Amino acid sequence: MSSNRPGVRRTGALIRTSIRRGGRPRPVPAPARDRLRYLRSPATWLAGILLTVAAVTFQDVLTGTVKAILPLDSIPDRLSPQDAIEVVEVENTKVFGTYLVRGDKDGRFAKSFDFDGPWRTKADIVDVGFSEWMISLRGRAAQQVRITDIVPEIEGGTCSSPLSGSLALNPSQGEADVIPLQVTIDDPVPTIKAYKSKGEAGEPYFTGLKAKHITLNRNETEALLIEANSKQGYCRWRYRIHYQVGSSTAEMVLSGPDGNPFELTGKLPDASGYESVYLPSYACPSAGRPPGTWVTETGKEYARNGGQGPCLKG
CATH class of the missing domain: 1.20.5 (Single alpha-helices involved in coiled-coils or other helix-helix interfaces)
Known part of the structure; x- marks a missing residue:
């Protein structure tokens, strides 16, 4: 079959190496x-x-x-709001007061622990009446973190009856430092409040007309000392912290050491229900006990003394 296209004569005249632009030779690369x-x-x-x-x-x-x-809230942040707060320390700082000893039989506690020993951390102890916890938080976000509320969350939704067992008394030898926050943990709706006086709380800290907030800049650490009080219940709880990072809101759950809940018990209505009551020998010199040991009485004796413990009855 014939073609109407004109024939093309192939030559080597149009190969790439034969084309010279502007007639100038190409530069030779340096060795x-x-x-x-x-x-x-x-x-x-x-x-x-x-x-x-x-x-x-x-x-x-x-x-x-x-x-x-720009304000800190306007600076972009690559950190997730859920990771904006670091828990640096959660420490029980209660030194003086009353403690409940669980599982104490036949005076085992006084035989196992000297008063000067590590009984607060080694024995099965629960704070009675009030507890003090130092909570240190650090900001990790480039933007400023604003803590807008701290809400106690009671396990099971409510407190139960006070615990029985034995009592260890450690009367105060001086005034404690001022505690900035308080909560009555066995209230129907426990609320963090400003500190007013020992055992008493002021206005709600994060809510109401005088509401405040706590700010954390990047790498800034803020220490909160929270006193919890219980008049008649045994409570186990954690704190839910609500906060803002820029325009985002987030929350985190704060537990006690090793992820365990905080716990506190009120006193028994009838003090004679306690197994034993222990008082350090320094508070009862008339008993003639060696230094660093305990003076012991029964719960019935403790009740007859008006809940004052041996040598403390006025």
């Missing part, structure tokens, strides 16, 4: 040896270092300028 000599020269290294320092310095200046002009 690899010359390029390496250039990269190894001190002047090249010095120029690279100066450029790197200038870039880092410019970035720091720009970042500082942005932080100075």
Whole structure:
């Protein structure tokens, strides 16, 4: 079958190497040896270092300028709001007062622990009447964190009857430091309040007309000393912390050491229900007990003394 297209005569005239643009020869690349000599020269290294320092310095200046002009809430944050607060420390700081000893039979507690020993951490102890916990929190976000509420959450929704067992008394030898926050944990709706006086709370701290909040800048640590009180119930609880990071809201659950709930018991209505009551010998010198040991009486004796313990009856 014939074709109407004109014939094309193939030649080697139009191959790529035969084309010259503008009639000028192409530059010949420098030998690899010359390029390496250039990269190894001190002047090249010095120029690279100066450029790197200038870039880092410019970035720091720009970042500082942005932080100075914009509020912390406007700075973008790569950290998830759920990770904006770090729990640095949760420590029971109660030193003086009354403690319940669980599982104490036949005076085992006084035989196993000297008063000067580690009985607060080694024995099965529950705070009675009030507890004091130091809670240290640190901000991790680039933006400022605002704690807007701390809500106690009672296990099972309500407190139960006070615990029985034995009591260990450690009367105060001086005034304790001021505690900034308080909560009556066996109230129907326990609420964190400002500290007013020992055993008494002021206005709600995070809610109401005088509501406040706690702020945490990046790497800033804030210590909260929370006194919890229980008049007639045994309570186990954790704290739910509500906070804001920029325009986002988040919350976290705060537990006691090793992830366990905080716990506190009120006193028994009838003090004679306690197995034994222990008082450090320094508070009862007339008993003639060696230093660092305990003076012991029964719960019935404790009740007859008006709940004052041996040697403390007025």
